[in-house]
Amino acid sequence: MSSYFKINEHYFKTWTSEMAYILGFFYANGNISNHQTILFSHYEKDILEKIRHKLDSNHPIHQDQKTGLYNLHMNSQFIKNDLFNHFKMVTSSSKEAEFPSVPTLYLNHFIRGYFDGKGHIYKSGYLIGFDGGSNAFMQELKNILTQRSFNTKLVTSEKQYQVYISGINSVNDFANWMYKHKNLYVKRKYELFHYINHEDFNLINEKNMSYRLKKVQ
Template identity: 25%
Template sequence: MPRNPAITDDIIIEMYKSGMSYKEMQPIIGLSDRAIRNVIHKNGIEINRKQYSGQPRKHKVNEHFFKVWSHEMAWVLGLFLTDGCVNNKIHSVTLTQKDERMLRLVADLMEADYVLAPIRPTRKTPTLIINSKKIKEDLMQLGIHANKSLTVQFPDVPAEFLPSFVRGVIDGDGWVDHEGYTMNVTSASKSFAEQLHFIFQTWELNSMIIINKTKTGNPIYRVWVKGKDHLITLSKLIYKVEIGEYLTYKRINMSQHSKEQMSYLEYLLNHKNFEIINRIKKK
């Protein structure tokens, strides 16, 4: 029985570690359960006898998470739009972040098992795996597809939850300078960049789009917000609702020119068990 095209050992290991049974894996991979076990053994992965017995997997996740809007759901959606990936071969989605504490928070919010993809030469950043056909379908309904970077559209987010969604986009893929005067989000999707720019304008922020070219000549779109007062306004909007007990340096950099906000952040750190993550050293 030949292995299905494009199914690598890493993909087999990801499915196995997620808790899928051999019975579920066989039609996707195209190998017998013995051949799958040989791949697992060859890569030094400990064999789980319950999976060998063919018992149904028990992959924990709230499969209704993306069906009901909330600030937490909108924030996670923003992260998936920027740093997530929908697998077009299996019913799996992944989220990549340098700081695992953010991945753990996403797993907690989604009531998902905390399963990380194996580290390999082309993937050295921690990556959360969620195997669920329903989660994958719901993300696709919201506009997040495989190979989305060039074509992703701005989701139809209810106005109440729009700031939390934008926070997810910025927490995931935004950049804020250390002095707190500029912020930008980079996207390869013209449509998404233009809609984000429009949102910033409706919030009366000093925003603009600058188009650059990659080394291969493809356009990329940087959506900017400039001016310390405008960054203070932006931070007040997107961080109004607390999600998780942590502060990113993006938030601190955005807020540093506001005594009111810095006093609030100091209060959170000293009295609410908050911690700072994603620290970037000044050069």
């Protein structure tokens, strides 16, 4: 018996808060093959299950036994065309990626999706960061965050770019803005924001946090 897989072929044609989140998540951790395969990857299986549900898909989620990474592969020529044609889609790891034109109403949802894919909460001080491979994408991300009065900085390294938000007020204000009217989100990352103001923040067991935690020197 052949397997039947389904997906909402028109999902990315209409802006919603959930669509904006999934699009941001895809910019961070997604990939499109030369054929019509769309790939979402993350260490949190739960968020991939929620994304699959929103896309009305029944495609399987597989875990790479070597890396622990979960992968959701879905096939859709229509979605691939929409991502290329409407958003000029290349993922943020590409040097050619550009920040898409996101309606203001959905901007915090898009950035929350991107943060859940390529955002980090640091153990020392009040600092969070985003990673990306495109100067244009990361510069526009910095501009958007700066316009909202968050204390931001763009840092260039040999292989990628980082946008940082620092300071207790900026980090807290950013979290409040990013999670406003939240729908989809990575639960552990959301909960970690609650530890930022606690004295025992540096004592969090890193092994129990499956996403990356860095200690700033």
